[in-house]
Amino acid sequence: MRSEEPRRGADHNVMREVNRSLVLALVKEGGPVSRASIARSTTLAKPTVSAIVDELIAEGLVREIGPGSTAVSGGRPPILLEFNARSQLVAGVHIGARRTTIAIGDAAGEEVARRELPTPRDDPGEALRLVATEVRAAIAAAGLETARLAAVGAVLPGLTDFHTGVCLLAPNLGWRDVPVRETLAAELDAPVYVHNAGQAAAVAENLEGAGDRAGDLALLYAGTGLSAGILSDGRVFHGVGGTAGEIGHNAVPGNDEPCNCGKVGCLETVASGPAIVRAVHRALAAGGTSSLAVQDSFDARDVTAAARAGDRLAAAAIADVGARLGLAASWLINAYNPALVVVGGGLAAIGDLLLDPLRAAVARHALAPALRGVEIRASVLGPDAEVRGAVLLALQHSETYYRVVFRA
Ligand SMILES: [Zn+2]
Known part of the structure; x- marks a missing residue:
């Protein structure tokens, strides 16, 4: 909408984003659903719903699963839609003092692969490259493609700066000022979000554990x-x-x-x-x-x-x-x-x-x-909290999925 003045354009984009997440949430939580039933539930115009659905199908987030049972009106049965959680992947990496855990999640947060290894004792750059290799191997072993990786959550046992993605100090690893985000992002070609173990555990307990x-x-x-x-x-x-x-x-x-x-x-x-x-x-x-x-x-x-x-x-x-x-x-x-x-x-x-x-x-x-x-x-969640938090934080930082997964 380049011809529109910025303010109007911003409003338009916000509305479009809101409508899009409404439709996506309905498909995810209410699915399988038809375009007509989405229009009824959201009170959006049918052409608006169709345009959004076409876009979601093109992105692979939603797929058609064929006709439902005969429509109430007696007409042609509607084509049903469902959320395609495998369309995008996230990786959660918890580098612990002794063990490193890698979990691959789909766009709904469900775990599709996991592997554990002793935390590499090499220099930090080498250790992170090894972790990235394991992430790629875990995705490949699940029969999926690294190209689908939408975000990576990296969790470390020490002082981290979320804004720069640097591990400032992790005495248990002997790390100081390690550019975790930069290194992993270069290896995995996806945005990387760096948190400490306490932050990750808080997110995991809130959504899946003691936090309700x-x-x-x-x-x-x-x-x-x-x-x-x-x-x-x-x-x-x-x-x-x-x-x-x-x-x-x-x-x-x-x-x-x-x-x-x-x-x-x-x-x-x-x-x-x-x-x-x-x-x-x-x-x-x-x-x-x-x-x-x-x-x-x-x-x-x-x-x-x-x-x-x-x-x-x-x-x-x-x-x-x-x-x-x-x-x-x-x-x-x-x-x-x-x-x-x-x-x-x-x-x-x-x-x-x-x-x-x-x-x-x-x-x-x-x-x-x-x-x-x-x-x-x-x-x-016990010792699972950190790696689950890494997966959930990766999802949380991909805004679209935040609305889908974290909507109450
Ligand atoms: Zn101190």
Whole structure:
């Protein structure tokens, strides 16, 4: 519409986009449907519906599946349409500290292929090229074409800048300022969206897990480190530098533990998996007794097992970290007023030993009106949250599919 003045053109395009997503949503959720029934449900003119449907068919998003049963009017049976989810693919890549998981999803988010490999230990560029090779192989093994790849979600265990697609710092990988988006986009010839694990887990839990599509959700991602994924109306809140949610690096007064980020006294040094282990060591050094005292080395999982077997010192170390996480949750509740706080990351698996003291600390610290009605739940998706989040974020960033998949 080049001849029209810009304002009018913009309105026209918006209307066209709205009508298009209405039609697409009807085919996806109400299908198989006919053009006539779309026109009835949307109150759009039949020629408008036909034009949109032709366009969607040409793009491969919708296909004709032949005539339905005899029309009510007794005329020719209408041609039925259905959504072609396989017309476009997305790839979700979760590069974890130890394992890398790749999931290929269709345009409706359904997984069509998955593979897992040990996280490559090569230099970051080489590692990303290897991951891209695996993405292509996963698509090929499913009998599909890489050319259909519409978007890639890449999820990393560390500080990421969504806007530049750079992994700023991932101590577990030894990565600093790695251009993840640039490298993967060049390899896969598709737009790449880079998030940290907490953001991805928040999106996945919201849509498919503990979140019940609450939309306004805060996820506390507690594992080796601590971060938060903040969702507003289902979308990740990124901040101007893309680092929003890094609550683990808020300083706790009186804490002088050095942190991976280079600063001292960060919350994650006393509210994470390593913090549980340090709490046990401190209690043992202070003369406490525990079944863990005879072990040369132990991790948060061993401490959890000991606590479940009745080891009081182990249970107290977990409760201490739980209370610190509750403090973090109270900050999120006061700052963002979410409908729901989900506890995710590796520590979520500890369960009530961690969550009971966490909830008690929230009740102590959060502002009453902000806390009203807020539920605190553990992750439902467990170790699947990050890669599912990667798939869903790739879909979410392809606007058309956002409306199809994420429409309530
Ligand atoms: Zn820090």
